Amino acid sequence: MIPQAPILAIVVPLFSAFLMPMIGLLSKRYNIDRACDWFAVAAMVGTLIVVASMAPTVWGGQIIVYKFGDWSPPWGINLAIDALSIQMALMIAGLGTLVMVYSVAYMQRDSRRDLFYTLALLVITGMMGTILTGDIFNFYVFLEIMSVASYALIAFRRDSSGIEAGLKYLFIGSLGTSFVLLSIAMLYSFVGSLNIADLGAKLAIYRGAAQPVPTILVASLALFVTGIMIKVAMVPFHIWLPDAFTAAPTAVSALLAGPAAVVGIYWVARLPYLPFGLPVGIILVSLGLLSMIVGVLMALTQRDFKRMLAYHVISQKGYMVLGIGLGTLGSVLGAQGGLFHLLNHSIYKSMLFMCAGAVLYRTGSQKFEELGGLGKNMPLTALTFLIGSLAISGIPPLNGFVSKYTIYLGGIEAGLPIVTIIAVLVSALTFASFFKAFSSVFLGQRPKHLRDIQEAPKLMLFPMLAMAVVCIVIGLFPALGFNVVGPAQAAAENSAGYIGHVIGGI
């Protein structure tokens, strides 16, 4: 482990974001093209190295506790990194690096790219912070950093649809974060602590229905769940997501669909055990089922490429929440499947958005009606899109199948076969919807004005192909994924170990 690695994982993107305007000024002064772009990529690679250096220690069964300013845990702010956090951190850093490489090519027509990279690195900082922190108010602060930066990123091009989507996300998201703040305030007034491990230890007496749960705790839990579900975009709270993903620049859509999905799911996985420890399985399962069905049915009739992908994000996140919910109802396979699906989905959904972005970059259109026959012009993009759409529909040799199959088994294991049936049906509808997308964009008649379209730039193709290779590799060797997800699921359930490590200061 690199010394000081936990804090460096947050500090490297944060201070790179601070330095970015200066680099923008310098590069303008000395006429260095693309200095900002490569600095952002370098910052992300640095973050990835720092995070990866922590992984062996954590998978060795240790929980890294980092104390700010040497104040010990219940009083000071601390970072606590267990196997669940490290899975999420690795995903954020890895996918974030690929998205940055993609945006080097995608954003090259925009002006003020230094501001774009500042905001993107701030989003990465916020995500890193939310998953590494061991203090619940610190979590709120990082959540707000991430949210405010992403509102600005969505409206980055300042066109009418971007502004509208940014406004909608801002109001709905701020309502959600103020719910989280109110929940934290209630929790603090009831327990008198903000440390997650300390809260978990003090609230443990309400686990297992030994004592009646006080009303303020119920209100706090409901507010927290609502706030998190707005970030995850489960169905009654999902409405910001399609607008935002449609209107944002595609690099931002990929950033929000891949890495940023992690934050919400991390808290969904953490929530049933820490800090509340109250049963939320029924809520998770019902919200997951609802999102799966509504998401896929809405996606079937979309005319817009990115909007269809956005509705599939909702549907696939439903699978994850469903799997984790089944995990709290007594099915280990379900929870593992949920976390595994998060890993797979982040990879292939980022890739699919990148394909849509490549098409949009070359043709200037994201409507199905105006596209067609691009398979001859952009064969590699078509190939990656095909791999992605087969993966998301759960076709066997690819990674989506493994995780979906695990969730199906989890449904049977938890004694709810009806859930499995619905999940299989939704998967079939997903395939139908992607069939439509592939045939409308890459097959069929090619309109005359698209005759001279070229293949996407190499810098865009590189992350897409890398992700496609990862999809196939995980599909062929699922043990690779389970080696990451298994410890993560065990760590999420092992709240006593977490509390012992943090409070006991082992």
Add this chain to the structure above:
Amino acid sequence: MSLNYVIAMLLITLGLYCLLFKRNLIKLIIGLSVMTDGIHLFLISMGYRTGGIAPIVTGESTSNLPNFASRAVDPLPQALVLTSIVINICITAMALSLSIYAYRHYGTLDPSKIRRLSE
């Protein structure tokens, strides 16, 4: 003391009402701020104790630390509120600038008319 909590809840409810039923983006932003201020009031009154003193360590208080600790109000909620106020400023500034752009593009501040993205 319980009056504080009543007013805090009243502010939160008022903010929520404003957010749900007003048809002007500026009023929605005001509603959001009022709601957050209600939460801040809730936090601040939680750390308050009747007849408490400011939790600032000075020369006098170090001589009698137990007395100081038993009378000082809880400083943590104040720190939380300070942080939260700063965050709220960011959100308000962001919302106002987005509203300016929305007005330029749509010519209105009515959220029911800013709806080019739907279904």
Add this chain to the structure above:
Amino acid sequence: MTIIVRTTSRLLFPFIFLFGVYIVLHGHLTPGGGFPGGVIIAASVVMLILAYGIERAQQRVSILQAEMLDIIGSATIAVIGILGILLGAYFLQNVFPLGELGKLFSAGNLALLYIGVGLKVTASILLIFYAMLSD
């Protein structure tokens, strides 16, 4: 604006500015610190903007200068934080002499941290106003 507003704001400006500087510098001793102090300093400049218009203000402090101020503020925080890692054991750990309780030069890195925060907040709020008022 009328001449009354202009004169009053010009007369008031140094006092408000000085008060803001006081709040920033005494952040580690009395209530206040970088955030409130920075906002007060920025408010004094915003008052001038309201009285004299955005152009006059930008002649004094251009957008570029405000951005530079912003970068200097954040760089100060970064350097103090990284000093804690290099010389001590933890991020933001105090590596300066603590000094005597109640004196201006005390509390180790807190005072320097507040100056950095104050610069950053001042510059950020000015930038927000510039961005909203211009173009």
Add this chain to the structure above:
Amino acid sequence: MVELVWDPIVVTTAILLGSLVAYIILMIGHKITKPRLTPEKLKTYACGEELKPEETHMDSEQFFSPIRRIFRPFYRYIQPAHTGVLSTYLLWVVVGFIIIVIIIMLTVR
């Protein structure tokens, strides 16, 4: 036995072999009967009207109209509910919150 069937490499090999067999059958079929293409066979039939290739693009919203018929209540009520009005969406959030409170009240006791 179950492990063998769900071993992804075995399944992938099986899929690839299956596609190969299908391709061979297709090729044999092509060899036996040569297709005789006439211009009339390649034309899109649209009640006698002349269509340019660009106009034959399918309406993506109606691509799966049978599914729209099956889930008619959904497409009649839920899809139009995505109105794009911010106030309605905020109302959804609050209603969802109230439902979550009720579910937690019922399950936690």
